[in-house]
Amino acid sequence: MSGILDGILVADFSRVLAGPLATMTLADLGATVVKVERPGAGDDTRHWGPPWTATTSSYFESVNRSKQSIALDLSAPDDLAAATRLAERADVLVENFRAGALAAKGLGYEQLAEPNPGLVYCSITGFGSGGGADLPGYDFLVQAVGGLMSITGDPDGEPTKAGVALVDVLTSKDATIGILAALTERTRSGRGQHVEVNLLSSLLGSLVNQAQSYLTTGRSPGRMGNQHPSIAPYETLHCADGVIAVACGNDGQFARLATVLELPDLAGDARFAHNADRVAHRADLVAALETALASAPAADWVTRLTAAGVPAGAVGDIGSAFSLAQRLGLDPRVPVDGAPDQVRNPVTFSRTPVTAYRRPPTLGEHTDELLATLLSDHEIARTS
Incomplete structure (x- = not known):
């Protein structure tokens, strides 16, 4: 062909x-x-x-x-x-x-x-x-x-x-x-x-957004490790035996995260109700999330969060990435x-x-x- x-x-x-x-x-x-x-x-x-x-x-x-x-x-x-x-x-x-x-x-x-x-x-x-x-x-x-x-x-x-x-x-x-x-x-x-x-x-x-942030504000963004400057939680979080990546892009996903973590009041808390609130109170948010996540291993949380429609995954390496792509039928x-x-x-x-x-x-x-x-x-x- x-x-x-x-x-x-x-x-x-x-x-x-x-x-x-x-x-x-x-x-x-x-x-x-x-x-x-x-x-x-x-x-x-x-x-x-x-x-x-x-x-x-x-x-x-x-x-x-x-x-x-x-x-x-x-x-x-x-x-x-x-x-x-x-x-x-x-x-x-x-x-x-x-x-x-x-x-x-x-x-x-x-x-x-x-x-x-x-x-x-x-x-x-x-x-x-x-x-x-x-x-x-x-x-x-x-x-x-x-x-x-x-x-x-x-x-x-x-x-x-x-x-x-x-x-x-x-x-x-x-x-x-x-x-x-x-x-x-x-x-x-x-x-x-x-x-x-x-x-x-x-x-x-x-x-993209980092460059536009500078053009909008006149201030150069700085390093934030695995955190996102405009979204929370959108970062790595510690569990009982390691870390997972959690990427909540909207309030609905955050509400499901709170439910899986058995923190029903978290989504209704004025500090965390909307994304801008969560970004402003990121330190308090991460503390609450990691306290709950410490109760179980990372793999368990990934399984539960994924089943609930919360974007989450283990932090892997290149080998595990090829394995994942193969399992998903992507023939990498x-x-x-x-x-x-x-x-x-x-x-x-x-x-x-x-x-x-x-x-x-x-x-x-x-x-x-x-x-x-x-x-x-x-x-x-x-x-x-």
């Missing part, structure tokens, strides 16, 4: 995380993705381990499945000519070089748009192509200067990064959205365009020949499901066949 993007050729000049994750998403959707890598070294993440797989790092394999790899030295004339030919044939080009670096080699958008007017050219930077063009775009750095660390962690502890390179992942999603929107517009105009995303803007856009992992299982693409389609999961390529695995094609008049074989 053909994928949604069957017939679309993507020239992937990106490396590390944000760009490769975006191009892997396009590959999942059926596009042919040709990954351009440095001879002898390849993408930096090939060397980011442990853990290691049979051929490379698990980091690299997490964002590079279903691609073809061509090893090209862009400082060598013949290799640069092959890269240029690939870009001139591509529907999409994705790059995260320092601003202006590819243009210096004749691979900038304006240079490629003349021979390839339908090209959708996506540039990913850390801080944009203007005043921040020379700043290094590392996820950890952007989490720090972009405010995410200031709202993550315990109030009395240090600012804390997220447990994954979240800003890179969010920027990847924005890049993919931009690319798909530009491809859709191209069906009307016949023309491509330059799509630009940057880590700082993607982070600010993802801060997919087999890939010659490589460890991979995480399933999270989007499902009723008519064109994602089915083409192929192992990540070894460095330069497809160089010879692609060079033979690029240096001839033959079309690059579209894979799906």
Whole structure:
């Protein structure tokens, strides 16, 4: 079965995380993705381990499945000519070089748009192509200067990064959205365009209510640990043997929580009757809830609260999350020949499901066949 993007050729000049994750998403959707890598070294993440797989790092394999790899030295004339030919044939080009670096080699958008007017050219930077063009775009750095660390962690502890390179992942999603929107517009105009995303803007856009809180009040929110600034109880609560997450999003759910905890007067207490009241009196509320929760183990409370329609769950780990998804029929992992299982693409389609999961390529695995094609008049074989 053909994928949604069957017939679309993507020239992937990106490396590390944000760009490769975006191009892997396009590959999942059926596009042919040709990954351009440095001879002898390849993408930096090939060397980011442990853990290691049979051929490379698990980091690299997490964002590079279903691609073809061509090893090209862009400082060598013949290799640069092959890269240029690939870009001139591509529907999409994705790059995260320092601003202006590819243009210096004749691979900038304006240079490629003349021979390839339908090209959708996506540039990913850390801080944009203007005043921040020379700043290094590392996820950890952007989490720090972009405010995410200031709202993550315990109030009395240090600012804390997220447990994954979240800003890179969010920027990847924005890049993919931009690319798909530009491809859709191209069906009307016949023309491509330059799509630009940057880590700082993607982070600010993802801060949603926290960013709007600052814009509304002029005050920067602070760290609240596992508590929510605008909802209560929406946090972790201690039980007899551990903690559970409770997420009451409305007064009805809170009333059911009070019933399960055998605290019938709690929902009628003026301090807790409505969400704004509960937020204002959070300390008293948590004390009352945890006194009741201390009477039984966490697992018992999760079972009782869930049965009553109160959003609650145990605090698990990644392994338990995969187990939960499997029990719920979400099929979170997919087999890939010659490589460890991979995480399933999270989007499902009723008519064109994602089915083409192929192992990540070894460095330069497809160089010879692609060079033979690029240096001839033959079309690059579209894979799906």
